[in-house]
Amino acid sequence: MRVIYDIKRINKARRRHGAEPLPVPKRGRPPLGIEPSKTDVRRLYIKDDLSLRETAAALGVSKEAVLRAIAAYGLPVRVRAKRSRLRVHSPEAIERAVKGGMKAAAATLGVSLRTLQYYRAGLRKRASKGRKGRK
Numbered sequence: 001m002r003v004i005y006d007i008k009r010i011n012k013a014r015r016r017h018g019a020e021p022l023p024v025p026k027r028g029r030p031p032l033g034i035e036p037s038k039t040d041v042r043r044l045y046i047k048d049d050l051s052l053r054e055t056a057a058a059l060g061v062s063k064e065a066v067l068r069a070i071a072a073y074g075l076p077v078r079v080r081a082k083r084s085r086l087r088v089h090s091p092e093a094i095e096r097a098v099k100g101g102m103k104a105a106a107a108t109l110g111v112s113l114r115t116l117q118y119y120r121a122g123l124r125k126r127a128s129k130g131r132k133g134r135k
Contacts, residue, residue: 036061038073046075085111086119094120 011021036059044055045066056063070077086094086109097105098120106116 033061033065035072036066036069038069038075041066041069041073042075045070084115084119085109086115 007022007024011024014021036055040059041055044050044058045052050058052063052066056066059066067077089097089109094105094109094116097108098116100108102116103113106113109116111119
């Protein structure tokens with residue numbers, strides 16, 4: 001005799017024999033308490049410019065619940081990551097500045113020497129990506 005553990009296979013067999021199928025449990029994690037309202041999230045997170053943690057503390061929910069609510073309501077998520085200061089300069093301008101020396105170019109562009117080295121390596125990698133596969 002074969003043991004059937006899979007709920008879908010069990011329900012298929014039950015239907016075949018005329019029995020009512022078993023309820024299929026929902027996948028994923030169960031909801032973690034109350035879901036914040038759209039107006040509250042919009043007021044605190046967007047208008048009052050509170051962080052996710054501050055918004056969650058004010059509403060008495062987890063920060064994950066606030067993040068899920070932001071995604072569900074289609075509200076924009078703020079990104080706190082700093083963008084490189086080099087993005088305002090064209091690759092040609094960066095290369096012209098580097099001709100005078102890497103340290104001087106980094107000081108002129110307002111970044112560290114390591115940042116300039118990483119950025120130039122990324123530019124070279126992106127430029128060569130487009131040429132792959134061409135003859």
